[in-house]
Structures are given as C-alpha cells and as structure tokens.
Amino acid sequence: MSAKKPVPDSARRSERSRRAIYDAALALVGEIGYPRTTIEGIAARAGVGKQTIYRWWGSKAEVLMEAFLDLNEQNQQAASAHHPDVPLNPVSLPDTGDLEADLKLVLRATVDELKDPRFDAPARALAAEGVANQEFAETFVARLLMPGLDLYAARLRAAQEAGDVRADVDPLIARDLFSAPLAQRWLQLTGPLDHAYADRLVEYALYGISARPKKQE
Incomplete structure (x- = not known):
C-alpha cells in the first residue's frame, strides 16, 4: 500500500510568497529607487506572477x-x-x-x-x-x-x-x-x-x- 502524498499547505505557500514580495519590494526601492520600481519588477524579483501581487494589493x-x-x-x-x-x-x-x-x-x-x-x-x-x-x-x-x-x-x-x-x-x-x-x-x-x-x-x-x-x- 503506497503512502499518501502530503497535501500542499496553501497557507504556508502564500506566506512564503508574501515574504518574498516584501523582500523584493524593499530591495528594489533601495537599489533602483521608487519611481523605477514596478509591480512587474517586484514579481520577477520575488519569483511570483504579477497576478499574485494584484490579488493582494492594488x-x-x-x-x-x-x-x-x-x-x-x-x-x-x-x-x-x-x-x-x-x-x-x-x-x-x-x-x-x-x-x-x-x-x-x-x-x-x-x-x-x-x-x-x-x-x-x-x-x-x-x-x-x-x-x-x-x-x-x-x-x-x-x-x-x-x-x-x-x-x-x-x-x-x-x-x-x-x-x-x-x-x-x-x-x-x-x-x-x-x-x-x-x-x-x-x-x-x-x-x-x-x-x-x-x-x-x-x-x-x-x-x-x-x-x-x-x-x-
């Protein structure tokens, strides 16, 4: 009898994504300035899709x-x-x-x-x-x-x-x-x-x- 695979924890996955987005936003503003920072840039730096960001923030x-x-x-x-x-x-x-x-x-x-x-x-x-x-x-x-x-x-x-x-x-x-x-x-x-x-x-x-x-x- 094969062991059941663990069910992915969406809450933990969301928290990891959120944390990565925070870190990316702060890093980009410090590196290239606020005017040049974009949602697309934050998403790319965080390794998430930009729709993930737009789902949580406007x-x-x-x-x-x-x-x-x-x-x-x-x-x-x-x-x-x-x-x-x-x-x-x-x-x-x-x-x-x-x-x-x-x-x-x-x-x-x-x-x-x-x-x-x-x-x-x-x-x-x-x-x-x-x-x-x-x-x-x-x-x-x-x-x-x-x-x-x-x-x-x-x-x-x-x-x-x-x-x-x-x-x-x-x-x-x-x-x-x-x-x-x-x-x-x-x-x-x-x-x-x-x-x-x-x-x-x-x-x-x-x-x-x-x-x-x-x-x-």
Missing part, C-alpha cells in the same frame, strides 16, 4: 507599505531583544518612572531606525507618495504615523497622572514636540541626526528654552 505603494510595516515589526522585535529590561513594542512606550530617560531611549532608537538604509529608502518613498496621492496619504498617516504618535500621547498622559507633566498640557500637542523636529531633520537633512540631537530634543521639550528665573538668595 498598487506598488500598497505593496511597499505592507513591506514597510513588516520591517517595522522586525525592528521592534530586535529592539526588544537589545533592551529586555525596558521592552519596546507596538503596544506602549517604556515606562520606568523616569520620563526623560524613557523618551531619550525611544528617540535614540528612532534615530537608529531612520539612519538604517533598509528603512530610509522605503520611508522616503512612502512619504513622497503621500504628498502626490491624497488618498494614499490618509492611509499612510493612519497606518504608519498615528500609531506611533498615539504611543507618545499615552506615555505623556501616564506622566501627567504621575505628576511629572503639568495637568494643563495637551498630550496630543506635546507629542509633536518630540516627533516633528526629528522627522523634519530626517526629511530635509538640515543637520546631523544622532543620539545627541535626540537627547537635546527631549530636554528642550520637557524643560523649555526660556531663561530660568534666578533663585532668590
């Missing part, structure tokens, strides 16, 4: 966004491995009770990510696509920007409850004091993007830039 921008989200998840896992005592994950920012140290840790990790060539090219491509395509911009903001910004707001609210941030501060405004300058420097290349800059952003945002009144003798 455009190369959508493919790249999914690939980028996956890359972010991998980076989060790597960051958690490097900081087991202060886990970095998509659910919350670190909360050790030291707001300044927690924010510096996060902004330093963000600097490292922004300077990673694997991240830089696709991130700039997605930002450019968002400028040119309003519909895509809404998706880009909702899926890529707002989740991270919401984590900052949540951490600042927790600091308010602990008495470390003034009660009258709006966390939805305050969060931009950390993220917006970093993004602007990255996009416009107006100066060095490093840990020292990240630390200074946190200090300026938390303690202000006005001259402190002299202590009374």
Whole structure:
C-alpha cells in the first residue's frame, strides 16, 4: 500500500510568497529607487506572477507599505531583544518612572531606525507618495504615523497622572514636540541626526528654552 502524498499547505505557500514580495519590494526601492520600481519588477524579483501581487494589493505603494510595516515589526522585535529590561513594542512606550530617560531611549532608537538604509529608502518613498496621492496619504498617516504618535500621547498622559507633566498640557500637542523636529531633520537633512540631537530634543521639550528665573538668595 503506497503512502499518501502530503497535501500542499496553501497557507504556508502564500506566506512564503508574501515574504518574498516584501523582500523584493524593499530591495528594489533601495537599489533602483521608487519611481523605477514596478509591480512587474517586484514579481520577477520575488519569483511570483504579477497576478499574485494584484490579488493582494492594488498598487506598488500598497505593496511597499505592507513591506514597510513588516520591517517595522522586525525592528521592534530586535529592539526588544537589545533592551529586555525596558521592552519596546507596538503596544506602549517604556515606562520606568523616569520620563526623560524613557523618551531619550525611544528617540535614540528612532534615530537608529531612520539612519538604517533598509528603512530610509522605503520611508522616503512612502512619504513622497503621500504628498502626490491624497488618498494614499490618509492611509499612510493612519497606518504608519498615528500609531506611533498615539504611543507618545499615552506615555505623556501616564506622566501627567504621575505628576511629572503639568495637568494643563495637551498630550496630543506635546507629542509633536518630540516627533516633528526629528522627522523634519530626517526629511530635509538640515543637520546631523544622532543620539545627541535626540537627547537635546527631549530636554528642550520637557524643560523649555526660556531663561530660568534666578533663585532668590
């Protein structure tokens, strides 16, 4: 009696194809740039038919966004491995009770990510696509920007409850004091993007830039 052949696992096959497409999209954008990257090129690089891609996504921008989200998840896992005592994950920012140290840790990790060539090219491509395509911009903001910004707001609210941030501060405004300058420097290349800059952003945002009144003798 002959043994039965195993039934092919379509879920595993689909996951392998999806992973190959992610890798191909990220690689091509890094090698030849976003304008020259095509669905056909991604399919050829991934070893799949272009109809496979069109079955899951409607455009190369959508493919790249999914690939980028996956890359972010991998980076989060790597960051958690490097900081087991202060886990970095998509659910919350670190909360050790030291707001300044927690924010510096996060902004330093963000600097490292922004300077990673694997991240830089696709991130700039997605930002450019968002400028040119309003519909895509809404998706880009909702899926890529707002989740991270919401984590900052949540951490600042927790600091308010602990008495470390003034009660009258709006966390939805305050969060931009950390993220917006970093993004602007990255996009416009107006100066060095490093840990020292990240630390200074946190200090300026938390303690202000006005001259402190002299202590009374």
